[in-house]
Amino acid sequence: MKTKSNFKTFLVKALSLFSSVRLYNVTIVAIAQLLAAIFIIAPELTVKTILLDYRLWLIIIASSAAIAGGYIINNFYDREKDLINRPQKTLLENKVSRSTLWSVYFTVNGIAFVLGSIVSWRAGLFFAFYIFAMWLYSHKLKRILFAGNLMAALLAVTPFFVLFMYYKNFYPVILVHGGFLFLILGMRELVKDLENLRGDLAQNYRTIPVVLGEKVSKQFYTFLTLLTIIPIAVLIQFFDIGFMKYYFALIAGALLVCLPLIWSSRRKREYLLIHFILKMIIAVGVFSILLIDLPVILERLKTLI
Incomplete structure (x- = not known):
């Protein structure tokens, strides 16, 4: 009986964490990066060459980790507002403690920076600035007239710029x-x-x-x-x-x-x-x-x- 209860608690917390990082949105961006690399940004390369390029996969994983971190920090600052706008979803996300969310936040951002640095120092610097920009947006900019909307749209398209940097194609x-x-x-x-x-x-x-x-x-x-x-x-x-x-x-x-x-x-x-x-x-x-x-x-x- 206790084992079943522990499993249920674990399942609820896992769902809460997946909700916090917006797994659906992260997956869509990862797929978009891969398809853009194959069919738009590097059309001169074969599909096999692109898929076997481990550095591309590091970029995609780093982007996914950084985006997940962005959703976590955004949820952290918006928690009181979200309790009004979407109470049921927010109550689910609150099943994970703030200390756990902070740990996950720093972990995924660390992964993004390290993987980006493995690709190149420029990619590492890119992810460092991207992580900072998402924190700045969540903490300050989203409360400012026009700046919040502009920054949110820019941050959503930014992960594709690292691909331009990598392939040097535009x-x-x-x-x-x-x-x-x-x-x-x-x-x-x-x-x-x-x-x-x-x-x-x-x-x-x-x-x-x-x-x-x-x-x-x-x-x-x-x-x-x-x-x-x-x-x-x-x-x-x-x-x-x-x-x-x-x-x-x-x-x-x-x-x-x-x-x-x-x-x-x-x-x-x-x-x-x-x-x-x-x-x-x-x-x-x-x-x-x-x-x-x-x-x-x-x-x-x-x-x-």
């Missing part, structure tokens, strides 16, 4: 892809602020909805939506992105459909729906990288056999 198409992703992430952060308005207001976070109101926030969202059409049009019109053009055409339609939805939204669950749609756009976009040149990709994958 194509214009990558810049446009990055601009599209940055705008989508900015929209997601704005929607998160709208759904977390009660907690942000109670804890004196100076977000756009708190300071400028919901109407202005929706105007900003509309502006970002229209701005996102620009990189979509540029990618479809001026770059050879193969079947991925259908993904971008579909996304343009989805974003325009979301506009009347956000203007009619008044309750948290309605904002959660839009947040979910934006998360799906990002997740599907990761795997749509495979559509850039599907016949060539299938041919390249044969090199693994």
Whole structure:
């Protein structure tokens, strides 16, 4: 009986820890890094060469560890706010003591720095700055008007810059892809602020909805939506992105459909729906990288056999 109780306690704490580090988000970024390295950033290399490069795997693991640490420190500073905005999820995450979370935080950040340093001193320095930037965002910047949204979107795309450093490749198409992703992430952060308005207001976070109101926030969202059409049009019109053009055409339609939805939204669950749609756009976009040149990709994958 005691063994069963101990196992249940262990299982709850494990689920709490996985919730704290946002395992789903970490996994999506890791997959995106791998696919970007194979099909966008280093297309001149064979799939086998890239997959057998242990330094690439060190970069991906280091990025995952640093991102997990970022979620932990963010949860630590947002605990009181999250008790208001998402009480059930926060109560689950509170099953792990703060001392344990601090231990995990320093451990994963240490892993990120050490693995990055093994790749190169530049990669080690990159992860050191990235870890510091995530702490600064969680501790200070996210409470500052506009700075929080901007920094959150930048931190989300930053793990891909270490791949540019490693492969020393930077194509214009990558810049446009990055601009599209940055705008989508900015929209997601704005929607998160709208759904977390009660907690942000109670804890004196100076977000756009708190300071400028919901109407202005929706105007900003509309502006970002229209701005996102620009990189979509540029990618479809001026770059050879193969079947991925259908993904971008579909996304343009989805974003325009979301506009009347956000203007009619008044309750948290309605904002959660839009947040979910934006998360799906990002997740599907990761795997749509495979559509850039599907016949060539299938041919390249044969090199693994």
